[in-house]
Amino acid sequence: MPSSWKWKTIVLVLFVLASVWVLVPTFFTIKDGTWESKVFKKNLAINLGLDLRGGTHLVLGIQFDKFLDESLSRTSDELVDDLKKEGVKGVTGSVDESKDLIILTAENQSEVESIKLRVKSFWTNLAIEDLKGTTFSISYLPEYLRGVEQRALDQAVTTISNRVDEFGVSEPSITKQGRDRVVVQLPGIKDTARAKELIGKTAKLDFRIVLERDQQELVAMVEKAATTGILFDPQKERFSDYLDRLNDFLKKDIPPDSYLTFGTEIDEYTGKSTKIYYLLSKKDHVAGDKLDDAFVQQDNFGRFEVGFVFNPEGARDFGELTEKFKPLGGKRHQLAVILDEKVYSAPVIQSAIPGGRGVITLGGISQDPKKESTDLAIVLRAGALPAPMEYLEERTVGPSLGQDSIEQGALAMLIGTVAVFIFMFLYYSFSGLLADFVVILNILFILAILSFFRAALTLPGIAGIVLTVGMAVDANVLIYERIREELAIGKTARAAIEAGYQKAFSSIVDSNLTTAAAAVILYFFGTGPVKGFAVTLLIGIVCSMYTAIVATRLIYDWFLVKRNIQTVKIG
Known part of the structure; x- marks a missing residue:
């Protein structure tokens, strides 16, 4: 008997x-604190899909339109x-959002050629055309x-994946569909509303200087716009679209490098909320995409808030901004903390903040401030979505439907396997039973690999x-038919088996490689x-x-060598 055997x-x-060790937690309940929990890993139980x-x-x-507008503005x-x-x-620049164009204006004709040369030489991603004059x-x-x-689209998939991972979903599926859609499957999630809010929240964080303007004057502007039909209806449009319409209407009443938005202020004693309007600078700001960390904490009064830490680049920009607008000669500036275009808080800058740390206070806004703070910290850590997203489809699969699928799938597999077993035994006798045995091994190995790699x-x-x-079974059929041919020409059992495996090997490899190639294509181009x-x-x-190729051959060799079997019956 060779040593390789x-x-x-x-x-x-x-x-x-x-394989048995890996699959025990799938088929048996492992209780914590028992000897079984020390031997078997509960987290190796097979995960079930949606x-x-x-x-x-x-x-x-x-929604690429908003993303493109912001990209053009930058x-x-x-x-x-x-x-x-x-x-x-x-030179001055502005964005024509209706035509997706940057409008560049030179101060005089002498600058025209310099602008053209610079854009064509160094801004190779842009096309420049003359409009009129300069x-x-x-x-x-x-x-x-x-x-x-x-x-x-790639960033959206990555960001959603990060958020879902933070949310603690087991074996989610986040895939691209077409050029502008993302499909998200969350097995086992019952709180669908919270999952939707967490996934779809744009979470665009920004820090902007508040420009001085009388509150009553801002209120009057918004009321004037409302009389012309500029009202916010969350059922019909995004908040950002409403702000675009509002600021377009107010562009003659506010400075060109500013825009108006609002936040909600909660009275700590009465709980009454008041809408506060803010005029914010478009130029003086620090983007929140430079955060290094975000976490939930409580202030001295036990109110929940979200602390954040900038990365080195963000810390430098934040320090420069607060240094520029620190109190000077009795004049103080507010720094608005903006999330998805809404002002969460607008503290007064007391001094320069070089450390790159800050706090977002939002405890009074929600009936469950701890949950809201936790969710906000999650989306800030995971990063902002590159553009607003809308839900195009939502389906919920109940556990009972899932159980029906399991039972029907298991029944189909059982019927198919039993039918194969009976056929192989009737047609190939003892060799058929051998093929049936290795099919069981095959299923055991497949389930174990799925379980081990958390698929x-x-x-x-x-x-x-x-x-x-x-x-x-098809591979075994090829081998058995080859062995039968070798036996028919008078070869001994050992020689027939040796020749049968050698001659069937290339056919088995070819057929399986062809199927594997198709499976690879399905994997890379298919969805969930x-x-x-x-x-x-x-x-x-x-x-x-x-x-x-290996298991059945080992069993044949064992019978031929150890049991000294001289004949093999193939059917």
Whole structure:
């Protein structure tokens, strides 16, 4: 008996024992504090997908228009700053949101050529065209714009994944669909409303200087706009769209580098809320995407708040902003903390803050301030979404429906497996029973691998296992037919088995590689359920090849050598 036979046997036995160890928590309840909990890992129990466990299915659409407006605004500011550094001092820039254009205006005709040369030489992602006189229109090149949209979609998927991970969902699925949609599946989630709020919240944090303006005057402006039909209806539009309409109406009444928004102030004694309007600077601000950490804490009065820490770059910008607007000659400035265009608080800057630390106070806004603070800290840590998102589809799968799927899937797998077992026994006799045994090993290995790598088992995954059962038997059929041919020409049992495995090997590898290639394509180009099927199929292919080529051969060798069997019956 060759030494390799012993090593192959040891490896096979270890695989079987390891698979049983991994799967025990799936089929048996492991209680904490018992000896079983010290031997088996509860977290290795197979995770069930949305269709088997129940949960929430969401489809979100990215609103690229707002994202593009903000991107153009940033580019306009950066372009103007760059031109001024190059000596073009009188240039100004603005954004035409209706046409997705940057409007650049030179102070005089002598600056025109310098602007054109700089844009064409160093801003290769922009196209510049003459409008009239010293005014130009600038737009993104189509290929760059497609890249911007793709990056926004990728960032949205990453951000949502980070938020879901912080939320503690087991085996979620977050995938792209088309060019502007994200599909989110959350198995086992019952608080759908909170999950939607947490996932869909843009969480764009900003710190802006408050410009001085009488509160009554701001109220009068908003009331005047309301008489023309500019009112906020959360059922019909986003808050940011309402602000755009409002500020467009007020553009003659407020400074050009400012905009109006509002926040809510809560009276600590009466609990009464009052809407407070703020006129904010567009230029003097620090973006909240430079945060390093965010966490829940309580102030001296036990009120919940969210503390935050900037990264080194953000700390520097925050320090410079507070240094610029620190109290001087009795004049004090407010720094508004803005989340998704709403002012959460506007403390007075007492001095420069070089450490890059701050606090967002929001405890009085919600009936559950602890939960709101926790959720806000989560979305700030995970990062802001690149653009507002809207829910296009929502489905909830109940646990009872999931249980029905499990039972029906298990029944289908049982019926298919039993039918294969009976056929193999009737057609191949003892060798058929051997093939049936390795099919059981195959299923054991597949489930163990899914469990060990924390992959979710879905209904398409069960279909993949059923298909793998047929593939595993197919490999054995190829081997058995080859052995039968060798026996027919008078070879001994050992020689027939040796030749049968050698001649069937290439056919088995070819057929499995072809199927594996299809499974890989399904995985990379498919969505949730299709990916689940592809993963299970790939694992099944590897396991079926191992059990058909190695496991059955070991058993045949054991009978031939250890039991000195001289004949083999194939049917």
